[in-house]
Amino acid sequence: MxxxxxxxxxxxxxxxxxxxxxxxxxxxxxxxxxxxxxxxxxxxxxxxxxxxxxxxxxxxxxxxxxxxxxxxxxxxxxxxxxxxxxxxxxxxxARLDDLAAELERRPETASPAPTPDPARLDTLWDDPDLPLRERTLWRLLHESGAAVKTVLSLNVEDLDLEDRRAPAGRTWVSWRAGTARLLPALPAGRTRGPVFLSERRPGPGRTPAPADLCPQTGRRRLSYERAEYLFKEATRPLDPTAGGYTLGRLRGRPAERTPHMLSERA
Missing domain, CATH: 1.10.150 (DNA polymerase; domain 1)
Incomplete structure (x- = not known):
């Protein structure tokens, strides 16, 4: 031996x-x-x-x-x-041989995919078995027309629930009645930190930046990658191709968005 x-x-x-x-x-x-x-x-x-x-x-x-x-x-x-x-x-x-040598770069199409059938989206908005965080994020993306990373960057202390808007850099992200019904319950008593939080606290190996950490729960801001994965998994049954939708599909085409939803801050 x-x-x-x-x-x-x-x-x-x-x-x-x-x-x-x-x-x-x-x-x-x-x-x-x-x-x-x-x-x-x-x-x-x-x-x-x-x-x-x-x-x-x-x-x-x-x-x-x-x-x-x-x-x-x-x-x-x-x-x-x-x-x-x-x-x-x-x-x-790491000074290794080309690790991507057997990975062909895939061509990217510039034209956005159409928004999923509204009837299919209604099954998400109305499903009580889905977590409040996911339903709020998806509805906010759909109603605001804002980019995914812009919405994930929102903080609790910046939410203007009465006027249905929040600052994001030089713009306002605004929403409609569907989001307004869900959003107030999401912070659950939190007064500061990211609106959308991860399920668990970060491990000891890597500490997030203070801006990405909730001071009350110790959890970090929900990552784009995790949010994308959860949406694809939830929408596999709705997608005719069974591949699941990406979060970008919620934004729709520019003509489908309401002009005031994403506007310049004064």
Whole structure:
């Protein structure tokens, strides 16, 4: 047994593990926080699939391609390309061969997909089994026409429930009666911090920026990636292709939006 263990040890490449390298890569000071969150999702999936202790030196483009096929094989071109870019950046930083060598970049179409059938959306607005957070987020996106990241950036202390609006940079995000019925119950007594919170508190490995952390619950701001995943899962039964809808589909075409919903702040 000892001889066999020694033989196995000799075949394991020396150096850092995939998990150690991923944490070091994400801990760099250079990237913007949004970029780090995007990279984190990609590398988390690699670590979960291949193992946190997978030797970094033995990581191959074929293994990465296998992870992509399982995790994002049916993803939109933009999502696929974002994860592909993250893997290329990580491989370049780690001085590995091109980890995206077996991943073809997918062409992205410029024209937005049409809004889902309103009758199908009504099943989401009226489903009491869905969490209040999701129903409020989806309804707010649909009524405001604002970008997903803009809505996720809203804070409790900035909500103007009486006038149905909240500041977002140089603009106002406004909503209608559907959101107005749901939104007041979402903070649940909270007076500050992100409107939309994650389900759990962040782990000790990475502390969010103070602006993304609720001072009362200790939970962090809901990430774009998590919000997108939950919406796709919830809408798979509604989508004729069974792939699920992306949150961007809730915004509709510009002609379908009410002009005052997203306006310049005075």
């Amino acid at each position: 000892e001889r066999r263990a020694d033989a196995v040890t000799d075949t394991v490449p020396a150096g850092p593990t995939l998990g150690e390298a991923a944490r070091a890569f994400l801990a760099r000071d250079e990237p913007a926080e949004a970029t780090v969150r995007s990279y984190e999702q990609t590398l988390r999936r690699l670590c979960l699939t291949l193992g946190d202790r997978h030797p970094l030196a033995s990581l191959t483009a074929g293994q990465v391609a296998g992870v992509f096929a399982t995790a994002w094989g049916g993803a939109a071109a933009r999502t696929w390309n974002r994860h592909r870019s993250a893997v290329r950046s990580f491989g370049s930083w």
